[in-house]
Amino acid sequence: RKEVEQDPGPFNVPEGATVAFNCTYSNSASQSFFWYRQDCRKEPKLLMSVYSSGNEDGRFTAQLNRASQYISLLIRDSKLSDSATYLCVVNPQGAGNKLTFGGGTRVLVKP
Amino acid sequence: NAGVTQTPKFQVLKTGQSMTLQCAQDMNHEYMSWYRQDPGMGLRLIHYSVGAGITDQGEVPNGYNVSRSTTEDFPLRLLSAAPSQTSVYFCASKTGLQTGELFFGEGSRLTVL
Numbered sequence: 001r002k003e004v005e006q007d008p009g010p011f012n013v014p015e016g017a018t019v020a021f022n023c024t025y026s027n028s029a030s031q032s033f034f035w036y037r038q039d040c041r042k043e044p045k046l047l048m049s050v051y052s053s054g055n056e057d058g059r060f061t062a063q064l065n066r067a068s069q070y071i072s073l074l075i076r077d078s079k080l081s082d083s084a085t086y087l088c089v090v091n092p093q094g095a096g097n098k099l100t101f102g103g104g105t106r107v108l109v110k111p
Numbered sequence: 112n113a114g115v116t117q118t119p120k121f122q123v124l125k126t127g128q129s130m131t132l133q134c135a136q137d138m139n140h141e142y143m144s145w146y147r148q149d150p151g152m153g154l155r156l157i158h159y160s161v162g163a164g165i166t167d168q169g170e171v172p173n174g175y176n177v178s179r180s181t182t183e184d185f186p187l188r189l190l191s192a193a194p195s196q197t198s199v200y201f202c203a204s205k206t207g208l209q210t211g212e213l214f215f216g217e218g219s220r221l222t223v224l
Contacts, residue, residue: 089213
């Protein structure tokens, strides 16, 4: 089993709709969680950190479910510019600063 | 703001050739790392460094060497290129904090024929 798993998609989303997807992780002692965004042929960039209590940044909401070992990302009122690959990133306990990346979930927002 | 700078952006090698991918950051970050990204595989850690003079292996270190003589620079060396090393390579850096944001270079596309 991969340490961090994501549905590769693509998730085809009508503009203005809501889309949500999950990421599962295998190390129950993982401590830090992040969502990164990667545009086609570009470098990944931090979208948001994921906190235990869940957190929101504009149209984006991230949640952590430790019991079931997954994090989620929800995008409301999808924009064409939200089309990208969303990478789930986990910092396992004891790994220091090493981060483990999921394979990414591709989201395509269409008019 | 320069951030993380990688060179070259594109490179074509023949099997057996050697080359060095350069990476420099101007944010005084302690942690630097190299990833490769292949279709369907996500980003995989090759080597990383937690400070000048300190390097360690990641998930896929074979065929690659690194050194960290200064805080700013973290070059990645391919000793004898193989077609399996055809990939997109990203250098990334962050502060020593576990929650710190990882900043990436723009990537280097390497093709080994």
